[in-house]
Structure formats: C-alpha cells, structure tokens
Amino acid sequence: MPQTSPQTLDELLDRAAAMAGLSLGEIATQLSVEVPADLKRHKGWGGQLLELWLGATAGSRPEPDFPHLGVELKSLPIDEQGKPLESTYICVCPLTGLKGLRWQDSVVFHKLSRVLWIPVEGSRAIPVAERRVGMPLLWTPDDHEMAVLRRDWEELMEQVALGQVEQITAHQGEYLQLRPKAANRRVLTEAIGPEGDKIQTLPRGFYLRSRFTARLLAQHYL
DNA sequence: TGTTGATCATGC
DNA sequence: GCATGATCAACA
Numbered sequence: 418m419p420q421t422s423p424q425t426l427d428e429l430l431d432r433a434a435a436m437a438g439l440s441l442g443e444i445a446t447q448l449s450v451e452v453p454a455d456l457k458r459h460k461g462w463g464g465q466l467l468e469l470w471l472g473a474t475a476g477s478r479p480e481p482d483f484p485h486l487g488v489e490l491k492s493l494p495i496d497e498q499g500k501p502l503e504s505t506y507i508c509v510c511p512l513t514g515l516k517g518l519r520w521q522d523s524v525v526f527h528k529l530s531r532v533l534w535i536p537v538e539g540s541r542a543i544p545v546a547e548r549r550v551g552m553p554l555l556w557t558p559d560d561h562e563m564a565v566l567r568r569d570w571e572e573l574m575e576q577v578a579l580g581q582v583e584q585i586t587a588h589q590g591e592y593l594q595l596r597p598k599a600a601n602r603r604v605l606t607e608a609i610g611p612e613g614d615k616i617q618t619l620p621r622g623f624y625l626r627s628r629f630t631a632r633l634l635a636q637h638y639l
Numbered sequence: 640t641g642t643t644g645a646t647c648a649t650g651c
Numbered sequence: 652g653c654a655t656g657a658t659c660a661a662c663a
Contacts, residue, residue, distance in 0.1 A: 460647055461656030468656080477650060477655035494658080504642085506657060539658085587643045597644060598654090606652075619644095620653075627641085646659070651652105 422472040426486050426555075432471050433533060433553035441537070442546030444470055452546040463537055464492045467550075479508060479524055481531075488555075489528045493630055494539025495551070501627040501634070502539045509598055510621040512608035515578045520567045523574075525593070525623050529566060532556050536634065554637050562592070569593035570623075580611040582618055592629040598622030 423429040436444065441463060445452045448469055453459040467473075473482035473490055482490040494502040508524045520526055536551035558566060569590040576585055587596045599620045610616035 456647095456658060458647060460658045461649080463658095464656045465649090477653080479654065482655095492657085503658060506655090509654065541658095594643090597646090599646085600648095600652090601646060602644085604652075622654095641663095643660105643662085645661090647657085649655080651654095 422474050423483065423486070426488070429471065429483060429486060429488065429533070430553065430555065433535060436467070436470060436535070436550045437552045439550050440546060441466060441548045441550070444550070445546070455541070455545060462545075463494075463539075463548075464490075467492050467535055467537075481528060487531050489530075489532045491532055491534050493534050493536045493634075495536045495634075496540055497538075499536070499551075499634060499638070501630045504594070504596075504627050505625040505630055506598070507593075507623040507625060510573070510577065510595055510623055512577055512582060512606060512618070512621070513615075515574065515609070518574065520570055523570060525566070525570055529558060529625075534630075534633070552638070554634070556633060556637070565592050573623075578609065580609045580613060580616075582608050582621065585621075590626070592626055594624050594626055595621050596624055 423432060442452055444466055450466060453462055456462055468482065468490060471490065481488055491505055493505065496502050507528055534554040534556055538548040569592055573585060573590060573593065573595050576582065585595050587594045597619050602619060604620060605617040606620045608616050608618045
C-alpha cells in the first residue's frame with residue numbers, strides 16, 4: 418500500500434481512511450515492521466509507522482510532512498473515551514534571530530495551517546499491536562482558533578525576544594505552551610539573555626495542549 | 640488525575 | 652546539536 422508519496426490531497430485522505438479501524442499490529446505486519454512491547458523506548462514508533470504507511474517524506478526537516486500538499490501529519494493518542502492522552506509537539510522554538518519575526522512567517526503557523534490528525538488508541542492497558550487507528554481528520558484552524566494561537570505565540574515569543582525565556586512556564590498559553598524539547602536537561606542551545614546578551618539554555622518546543630485537541634476532536638466528531 | 644518538566648530513538 | 656517522531660513519570 419505505502420512507500421510512495423501521495424500526489425494529491427484526495428490520495429492522501431484515501432490512504433488515511435483506509436487505515437481507520439486497523440490495528441497498529443496489522444499495519445506493521447503489512448509494512449514488515451516489528452512491534453515493540455511498549456513505547457518506553459520507542460516513543461515515536463506509532464507516528465513513524467503512520468508516516469511510512471502514508472508516504473510522508475519530510476524526514477527531520479522543519480517543513481510539513483507532505484510539502485507539496487501543505488499537510489502536516491499528527492498522530493493523536495486517545496483514551497477509551499476518545500480524549501487525547503498527551504499534548505502534541507509542534508516544532509522547536511527559535512531562541513535567537515527573532516528580529517521582525519511575525520506570526521505568519523513562523524513555523525508554528527505554517528505547520529498548523531493544515532493538519533491531518535489521526536487518532537490512535539494510546540492507553541497503556543492496550544498492547545501496542547492491538548491499538549486501533551481511528552478516522553482521520555483534516556483540520557484547518559478557524560478564525561477563533563487562529564486568533565488564540567497567534568496571541569499565545571506572540572506573547573511567548575515576545576518574552577523570548579526580551580531575554581525572558583527562562584522565566585517562561587508551561588502554565589502560560591491558552592492553546593499553545595512552551596516546554597523543554599531535548600534529549601535531556603543537560604542539552605544547551607543559544608538564546609537571548611536578560612541584557613540582550615547571548616546565553617546558553619535548554620532548547621524549547623511548542624506544544625498544543627490536550628484540552629485544545631480534545632475540543633478539536635469533539636467539534637468534528639460529535 | 641491532569642500537567643509539567645524530563646526523556647527516548649533516529650538521521651544527519 | 653538540531654530537528655523529526657513523541658511518551659514517560661514525578662508532582663501539584
């Protein structure tokens with residue numbers, strides 16, 4: 418089924434729809450991929466399985482998974498009630514070279530402009546191979562969502578630009594939050610300091626709160 | 640029990 | 652180290 422990249426949006430959506438109802442084990446078998454016993458040491462396994470099936474190409478580049486279609490793919494782990502179990506990682510947060518950076522030029526804006534959400538059962542009570550894939554949802558933020566995302570982004574980025582990145586907490590932001598994004602707490606990257614100087618700090622990433630993705634799923638599926 | 644801060648794997 | 656894919660697990 419997979420490997421080649423979908424040429425059109427319809428082709429992508431068809432492939433995604435064809436996955437709905439299948440278990441991760443069934444998909445893995447068709448792709449000749451081994452299923453890990455748990456995800457403790459394979460945290461991105463599910464997402465990468467979906468990428469492989471759907472023919473995503475972007476790899477680790479900071480661009481949408483399907484560049485020619487302008488579509489970002491996100492797997493969304495859900496519980497037995499269909500509610501997201503986790504926040505959703507979007508992209509790293511730039512910490513330097515921020516002069517003149519506008520919302521509409523940001524990676525967050527571009528990645529969230531069109532997202533193909535694929536719910537996947539994520540409860541740890543369900544063996545990984547038995548977790549089922551749900552109906553895909555192609556989503557574009559409506560005006561309200563976009564306005565809130567923009568406000569969150571602008572508030573966070575203003576603090577970053579002002580050298581206050583280390584004062585930012587994951588409590589901030591209504592839909593978007595800024596949290597550590599690194600292999601571990603010893604990782605350092607360059608950022609702007611309080612005096613406009615250069616400092617070394619933990620890399621941060623933008624995440625979508627699960628209460629936001631929960632709202633999104635409820636709106637479109639209920 | 641929900642969230643925040645920390646962590647794991649991989650490719651380049 | 653940075654960017655991708657995320658989930659883990661301690662704590663409020």
